[in-house]
Amino acid sequence: QEEAARAERFAPAITRDQHRVEVAANIGNVRDAQKAAEAGAEGVGLLRTEFLYLERNSAPSEEEQFAVYRDIIQTQKGQNVIIRTLDIGGDKEVSYLNLPKEDNPFLGVRGVRLCFEYPDLFIPQLRAIYRAATYGPVSIMFPMIATLEDWQKAAAIAEQVRQELNGPTIPIGIMVEVPSAVLLATHLAREIAFFSIGTNDLTQYVMAMDRGHPQLAKQADSLHPAILQMIWQTVQAAEQEGKWVGVCGGLASEVLGASILTGLGVKELSVSIPSVATIKAHIRSSSLQDMQELAKRALQCRTSAEVRGL
Ligand code: PEP
Ligand code: MG
Numbered sequence: 476q477e478e479a480a481r482a483e484r485f486a487p488a489i490t491r492d493q494h495r496v497e498v499a500a501n502i503g504n505v506r507d508a509q510k511a512a513e514a515g516a517e518g519v520g521l522l523r524t525e526f527l528y529l530e531r532n533s534a535p536s537e538e539e540q541f542a543v544y545r546d547i548i549q550t551q552k553g554q555n556v557i558i559r560t561l562d563i564g565g566d567k568e569v570s571y572l573n574l575p576k577e578d579n580p581f582l583g584v585r586g587v588r589l590c591f592e593y594p595d596l597f598i599p600q601l602r603a604i605y606r607a608a609t610y611g612p613v614s615i616m617f618p619m620i621a622t623l624e625d626w627q628k629a630a631a632i633a634e635q636v637r638q639e640l641n642g643p644t645i646p647i648g649i650m651v652e653v654p655s656a657v658l659l660a661t662h663l664a665r666e667i668a669f670f671s672i673g674t675n676d677l678t679q680y681v682m683a684m685d686r687g688h689p690q691l692a693k694q695a696d697s698l699h700p701a702i703l704q705m706i707w708q709t710v711q712a713a714e715q716e717g718k719w720v721g722v723c724g725g726l727a728s729e730v731l732g733a734s735i736l737t738g739l740g741v742k743e744l745s746v747s748i749p750s751v752a753t754i755k756a757h758i759r760s761s762s763l764q765d766m767q768e769l770a771k772r773a774l775q776c777r778t779s780a781e782v783r784g785l
Contacts, residue, residue: 480756484515488758490737490766497743498755499555501723505543508550510748515755518554520671520745521616521723522547524600525563533571537599537606544607555612557671557723557745558604559650560629561596562586562618566687572596581679586619586650587629594632601633605642614646616671621653623662630666652676652724657705660712670713671745674724674732678702696779697726703735703773703782710740721745730757731783737763738770 488496499520500511504527511519527535527543535543548556563569564577564585572593577583590597604615617629626649633647651657652673660670674697679686681702684695696702706722713720721743726732728750736744737758746754769785776782 476756477753480752483756483759484752486515486755486759487517488755490758491760491762492764494737494763496733496737496758497721498751498758499557499721499743499745500748500751501745502547502748505546505550507748508547508556511751512550512552514748514751516554516748516751518551518612519547519556519558520721520743522556522558524559524561525567528561528563528569529567531571534596534599537603540600540603541606544603544613545610548607548611548613551611553611555614557614557616557648559616559618560587560600560604561590564589581685587617587625588619591628597632598636601636602640605637605640605645608643608645612645614648614668616648616650618650618673619653619676620649620651620663621655623659623666626663626666650676650723651709651720652680654681654705657709660709661715664712664716664718667718669719669721670709671721671723671743672706672709672741674702674706674722674726677705677724681705694779696783697724698729698732698735698773698782699779700774700776700782702726703739703770703776706736706741707739707770707774714740719743728754730754731785733757734761734766735770735773735782737761738766738768738773 488498499518500516501521503523620626646668648667648669650673651670678697684691710720719742723745727744728746733754773782
């Protein structure tokens with residue numbers, strides 16, 4: 476089965492009833508980008524740029540980032556690359572920034588919050604992205620958006636950078652991974668180009684369970700009905716504004732997760748590189764109608780065990 480999936484990895488993921496799902500990859504560097512293309516990924520749904528900043532003694536320069544983004548874009552041969560701006564803080568440590576120690580790093584100055592505090596990090600990154608954007612289709616995505624103000628502030632900074640460079644206008648979307656963003660989704664949907672749901676953090680923040688906690692790993696299940704309700708709410712808000720929703724959290728890489736997400740109306744699944752062929756084959760063997768039925772039943776479940784039992 477895995478062999479067959481691999482053989483067909485470059486074919487699009489179209490269900491038996493002719494519904495197309497984009498299957499993109501989550502990557503962290505140029506090598507991953509090449510592997511993703513070879514694995515059959517339809518572009519990059521999440522470039523975790525923080526990997527450029529980790530395990531070194533100083534931040535990567537604008538020039539260095541530009542070269543990396545350009546190389547990644549070129550590996551994708553015309554398919555879209557979603558570049559997520561720096562998401563550090565939380566559990567990811569960067570020694571040279573000398574960040575103050577926080578009691579609750581996951582609830583602290585993380586993601587865009589950190590970028591607002593450190594324009595010397597944020598601006599060069601945005602400049603590098605806009606410069607690389609002349610090499611192929613690129614979108615920008617902001618992590619950890621919790622409020623409308625977060626979005627508007629980040630978008631305004633990006634637009635200022637774009638104007639200074641006379642860069643191309645590119646789609647700008649946000650990660651939906653903080654519960655308040657779900658509750659604000661109707662307002663955000665009017666202004667963003669797309670939502671990409673980060674089910675890893677969304678699960679952590681909705682259930683108040685540390686995503687890396689060994690004792691809570693079993694309970695912190697992204698297929699919990701509470702999370703599925705949040706995803707459904709996000710999709711409905713986006714649809715009302717004609718915007719698309721992707722999922723780049725781990726749930727998209729699971730076969731059952733991919734089915735339920737597609738049934739809920741998610742259009743793009745950004746998955747781990749080893750899962751690309753499997754998820755594409757799985758979508759091809761399914762029908763949208765069945766997945767919609769499955770999603771409907773999942774939303775009625777009371778526990779994640781019930782969802783997994785479907
Ligand atoms: C997520 O939170 O689901 C996500 C995709 O982002 P990260 O795992 O990098 O926090
Ligand atoms: Mg996240």
